[in-house]
Amino acid sequence: MKTIKNIGLIIFLMGLATFTVLPVIGTYKLSADTFTEFVATKGIKSELFVSEIESKVVGQSFEGMMAFAPQITEALEFANTAHRKNKEYKKVIYTGPHDMAAELGKKSGTGFLVENKGLMWFLTFGLGIIGALLFILPNVILLGQKGIKNDGVYHQSSTNQGWIAWMVFIFLVSFYLILYFRSEYAVNWTYLVDPISESLSGNPAGHWFVYGFMYCTVMSVMAARMYIKYRHNIYQVVRTTSVLFFQIVFAFLIPEIMVRLQMPYYDFKNAFPLDYDFFFQWNIKSLMNSGGIGVFILFWGVLLTLVIVPVMVYFFGKRWYCSWVCGCGGLAETLGDPYRQHSSKSLFSWKVERWLVHSVLLFAVVMTGMTLYSFFTETGTVFGLKTSSVQNTYSLLIGAVFAGVIGTGFYPIFGNRVWCRFGCPLAAYLGFVQRFKSRFRITTNGGQCISCGNCSTYCEMGIDVRAYAQKGENIVRSSCVGCGVCSAVCPRGVLKLENGPEKGRIDSNQVLLGNDVDLMELMNEK
Amino acid sequence: MQHIVIIGNGISGVTLARHIRKLSDHKITIISGETDYFFSRTALMYVYMGHMKFEHTQPYENWFWKKNRIDLVKDFVTTVAPTDNEVHLASGTKISYDKLVIATGSKPNKFGWPGQDLEGVQGLYSKQDLDNLEKFAPDRETCKRAVIVGGGLIGIEMAEMLRSRKIPVTFLVREKSFWNGVLPAGESALINEHILEHHIDLRLETNLVEIIADENGRAKAVITDKGDTIECNVVGLTAGVTPNIDFLKSSGIELGRGVKVNRLLETSAKNVYAIGDCAEQHEAIGNRRPIEAVWYTGRMMGEALAQTLCGKSTEYKPGHWFNSAKFLDVEYQTYGWVFSERNKKDHEQHFHWRHDTEKICITIAYDKESKLFLGINTFGIRMRHEIFDRWLTEKRTTDYVLEYLKDANFDPEFYKQYEDQIVSKYNLESGSTISTRKKSWKRIFSKT
Numbered sequence: 002m003k004t005i006k007n008i009g010l011i012i013f014l015m016g017l018a019t020f021t022v023l024p025v026i027g028t029y030k031l032s033a034d035t036f037t038e039f040v041a042t043k044g045i046k047s048e049l050f051v052s053e054i055e056s057k058v059v060g061q062s063f064e065g066m067m068a069f070a071p072q073i074t075e076a077l078e079f080a081n082t083a084h085r086k087n088k089e090y091k092k093v094i095y096t097g098p099h100d101m102a103a104e105l106g107k108k109s110g111t112g113f114l115v116e117n118k119g120l121m122w123f124l125t126f127g128l129g130i131i132g133a134l135l136f137i138l139p140n141v142i143l144l145g146q147k148g149i150k151n152d153g154v155y156h157q158s159s160t161n162q163g164w165i166a167w168m169v170f171i172f173l174v175s176f177y178l179i180l181y182f183r184s185e186y187a188v189n190w191t192y193l194v195d196p197i198s199e200s201l202s203g204n205p206a207g208h209w210f211v212y213g214f215m216y217c218t219v220m221s222v223m224a225a226r227m228y229i230k231y232r233h234n235i236y237q238v239v240r241t242t243s244v245l246f247f248q249i250v251f252a253f254l255i256p257e258i259m260v261r262l263q264m265p266y267y268d269f270k271n272a273f274p275l276d277y278d279f280f281f282q283w284n285i286k287s288l289m290n291s292g293g294i295g296v297f298i299l300f301w302g303v304l305l306t307l308v309i310v311p312v313m314v315y316f317f318g319k320r321w322y323c324s325w326v327c328g329c330g331g332l333a334e335t336l337g338d339p340y341r342q343h344s345s346k347s348l349f350s351w352k353v354e355r356w357l358v359h360s361v362l363l364f365a366v367v368m369t370g371m372t373l374y375s376f377f378t379e380t381g382t383v384f385g386l387k388t389s390s391v392q393n394t395y396s397l398l399i400g401a402v403f404a405g406v407i408g409t410g411f412y413p414i415f416g417n418r419v420w421c422r423f424g425c426p427l428a429a430y431l432g433f434v435q436r437f438k439s440r441f442r443i444t445t446n447g448g449q450c451i452s453c454g455n456c457s458t459y460c461e462m463g464i465d466v467r468a469y470a471q472k473g474e475n476i477v478r479s480s481c482v483g484c485g486v487c488s489a490v491c492p493r494g495v496l497k498l499e500n501g502p503e504k505g506r507i508d509s510n511q512v513l514l515g516n517d518v519d520l521m522e523l524m525n526e527k
Numbered sequence: 528m529q530h531i532v533i534i535g536n537g538i539s540g541v542t543l544a545r546h547i548r549k550l551s552d553h554k555i556t557i558i559s560g561e562t563d564y565f566f567s568r569t570a571l572m573y574v575y576m577g578h579m580k581f582e583h584t585q586p587y588e589n590w591f592w593k594k595n596r597i598d599l600v601k602d603f604v605t606t607v608a609p610t611d612n613e614v615h616l617a618s619g620t621k622i623s624y625d626k627l628v629i630a631t632g633s634k635p636n637k638f639g640w641p642g643q644d645l646e647g648v649q650g651l652y653s654k655q656d657l658d659n660l661e662k663f664a665p666d667r668e669t670c671k672r673a674v675i676v677g678g679g680l681i682g683i684e685m686a687e688m689l690r691s692r693k694i695p696v697t698f699l700v701r702e703k704s705f706w707n708g709v710l711p712a713g714e715s716a717l718i719n720e721h722i723l724e725h726h727i728d729l730r731l732e733t734n735l736v737e738i739i740a741d742e743n744g745r746a747k748a749v750i751t752d753k754g755d756t757i758e759c760n761v762v763g764l765t766a767g768v769t770p771n772i773d774f775l776k777s778s779g780i781e782l783g784r785g786v787k788v789n790r791l792l793e794t795s796a797k798n799v800y801a802i803g804d805c806a807e808q809h810e811a812i813g814n815r816r817p818i819e820a821v822w823y824t825g826r827m828m829g830e831a832l833a834q835t836l837c838g839k840s841t842e843y844k845p846g847h848w849f850n851s852a853k854f855l856d857v858e859y860q861t862y863g864w865v866f867s868e869r870n871k872k873d874h875e876q877h878f879h880w881r882h883d884t885e886k887i888c889i890t891i892a893y894d895k896e897s898k899l900f901l902g903i904n905t906f907g908i909r910m911r912h913e914i915f916d917r918w919l920t921e922k923r924t925t926d927y928v929l930e931y932l933k934d935a936n937f938d939p940e941f942y943k944q945y946e947d948q949i950v951s952k953y954n955l956e957s958g959s960t961i962s963t964r965k966k967s968w969k970r971i972f973s974k975t
Binding site: 145146147148149151152153154155156157233234235236239347348444446447448449451452453454455457458467468471485488489490492493494497498499501502504505 | 538567569570573576577578579580583584585586588691721724725822823826827849851852853855856857858860909910911912913916937938939940941942943968971972
């Protein structure tokens with residue numbers, strides 16, 4: 002069994018290594034025909050850019066994206082600077098330089114990779130999946146009897162912030178930096194999944210398709226790990242199946258298929274304000290131009306945020322979204338599960354959390370207010386602030402850096418719910434509902450708590466569960482995503498997630514610690 | 528404002544200090560030689576197993592003590608002089624008090640076995656025990672086998688710990704079946720099976736005779752009363768605990784096995800109290816033992832004494848017995864009294880149900896004549912404390928308990944429920960016709 006695991010690890014690392022070198026290898030050659038066609042379809046009016054590319058790029062061969070991309074970005078910046086100087090605003094190209102490099106790069110790739118997409122998919126994704134499964138599946142036997150198996154979590158480099166964790170950290174952060182800021186380096190990855198993308202939406206893959214596909218793959222493989230690890234706990238099994246289903250079907254398949262059907266790309270479960278650009282002008286316009294389905298989506302999006310989400314939180318707590326449906330939550334609960342113990346439980350962190358997450362919510366609401374105001378009044382500024390620059394700031398700081406780079410990249414160091422805890426505006430909104438108007442609570446079982454601290458240690462949201470449990474108090478916290486792991490790891494059967502009457506939800510049996518009634522009443526008086 | 532000095536920073540002493548601070552402005556000093564800060568002893572096993580770091584066992588952050596004006600002194604108390612209202616510390620310092628509380632807990636039992644003080648022979652109680660285990664049994668290369676002596680809760684925990692590092696474990700148990708002085712036969716049998724499933728070499732009805740040393744004075748083998756010599760590098764002594772009160776022998780305070788206290792937790796010396804594992808009631812409360820080495824009783828004594836010390840004289844009244852534990856992967860809870868065959872009285876009758884394949888079972892104890900519900904043990908099913916506490920107070924019959932058993936289920940959502948199976952077996956055995964009621968929030972929350 003151990004041997005199978007090790008072979009799996011080697012196979013996985015081979016796949017990972019191939020995937021990792023892809024961004025920097027390959028030969029790029031832009032043909033004159035392709036470029037002419039590209040200029041025509043994109044409607045590029047800058048003859049400067051066209052001539053620059055024609056003279057410096059077209060017909061030549063570049064080894065690696067490092068050689069190819071600077072030609073494009075420099076040409077673009079050169080052309081745009083000249084046009085702006087000459088006030089030829091119609092000729093300015095508004096596609097970002099790195100997006101332009103990615104688009105042209107995609108059309109210029111040549112050689113083995115482009116001709117053997119299937120094989121290369123197997124050597125990257127294929128090996129990764131097979132290797133990871135070989136590494137994970139033997140645990141059915143190796144973990145022994147079913148039950149909580151956290152043995153060695155704090156002895157292993159990978160799960161105790163050791164060097165392996167730091168390597169994973171570097172890998173994830175670099176991956177997200179490429180994804181958000183240097184998409185041209187993801188071009189080779191897009192070739193791997195072209196056949197899949199074409200079969201779904203009919204279009205070749207972009208880097209976001211790579212991300213979406215990878216997201217689903219990683220979640221599926223790590224869900225297998227969850228199923229094995231928590232095989233004694235049906236709540237975890239059902240919940241994992243649910244997040245996996247919503248990711249694959251709602252976040253991945255349906256939007257791609259909608260594109261094939263000439264509909265707008267939309268993830269029906271992604272609620273505003275997590276889906277922060279839902280009310281952006283371009284989105285509203287594109288939805289309104291998409292006929293009935295567009296109007297429906299617009300209606301659905303508003304209904305989801307204003308009615309469905311809060312009503313469901315009332316009945317089931319925030320968990321129905323955060324750990325049963327949400328994509329971010331889905332990754333956190335599968336890929337992130339080995340790192341859940343790293344969330345800080347200090348009072349200081351809780352303070353930071355409240356300031357930060359509510360600031361982001363405020364930011365999102367103000368930005369959306371400005372957006373809608375600008376949309377209806379058709380002005381670009383509100384109180385002298387440019388709506389578009391506020392939007393861009395949010396997209397960069399919150400959408401890309403916080404949610405992506407920090408949110409996932411920091412898994413191995415700060416735990417798997419950094420984004421959900423400190424940054425997600427939707428979580429903050431749901432938190433209000435959960436805290437003040439909901440049937441959900443984690444019930445503490447009378448006086449059975451022995452203060453061991455397993456619950457607090459494994460709370461991914463950094464809630465000091467023990468602090469409540471040892472006082473016999475129920476846990477009603479706005480941040481709780483209801484993953485159920487505190488209940489799972491409790492050795493004494495103290496915690497239970499439940500939806501019950503609101504009455505007595507918070508301070509119900511604070512003093513039923515076993516001490517006799519007189520003392521209980523005495524304590525109550527204070 | 529009085530100066531209240533507490534010896535021991537375990538759950539009893541710390542609960543006391545916290546509650547005194549909630550209720551008053553008294554000066555509070557906690558003396559402990561074990562660790563700088565309070566930690567949860569029950570979680571030491573998880574540190575060794577790698578589930579947690581030691582810091583995770585500390586329920587309060589380090590700033591908590593200063594902020595709440597609880598002074599911490601790291602030292603051992605050597606003598607208590609009630610006549611001078613003073614305690615003497617190992618460092619030579621003397622601390623005077625207005626009120627003194629002894630909360631020094633327990634130490635592992637040693638029954639005079641030859642070799643019991645050798646290196647590599649230890650209990651599992653204190654932080655130092657954890658450090659020693661880490662030193663003598665860091666992995667299976669250093670510790671080729673461990674022998675554990677004493678089949679109780681700490682013994683099985685220690686076995687689980689060592690197995691988590693793949694160290695072979697031999698488990699010597701005096702009884703015919705694991706913990707059968709406490710558990711009824713069916714449950715004890717279930718745990719025997721589970722111990723074997725975990726590849727622990729369980730030797731029932733086997734006693735330790737002697738621990739043999741190597742040339743460096745370290746344990747190298749044990750000899751059992753069956754005549755076997757078992758080579759090992761670590762010997763765990765887990766045959767129960769005894770109050771940790773040797774330092775009080777010259778104090779003049781009345782001692783039994785523990786520090787003798789009345790229901791107000793007062794000792795024989797004026798202004799001196801004792802709480803937690805080290806306190807011994809003059810007369811046992813109900814079916815409880817005079818000395819209760821249980822986590823929650825320590826906490827409850829701390830809560831009760833805090834009231835007394837802050838002016839509201841309050842007796843220690845622990846209410847209905849309950850407890851819980853975990854045997855490897857099997858959780859155990861108990862509410863009320865279920866005695867083992869060895870200890871049960873004639874009027875106590877048992878109903879036992881066990882799952883066909885899973886390690887799940889329950890035992891309900893009831894009065895043969897009146898059918899009065901006496902208590903329940905559950906393995907692999909979680910139960911709601913509040914509900915059983917209420918049923919015991921209301922003196923419900925077993926038929927009532929079974930009828931409403933679904934109200935008491937505390938397993939996580941979507942878990943398979945066994946109440947119907949349990950009740951149909953009971954009906955079959957007793958000729959009753961009980962049918963289970965659906966769980967009702969209204970009943971669960973009604974506080975009659």
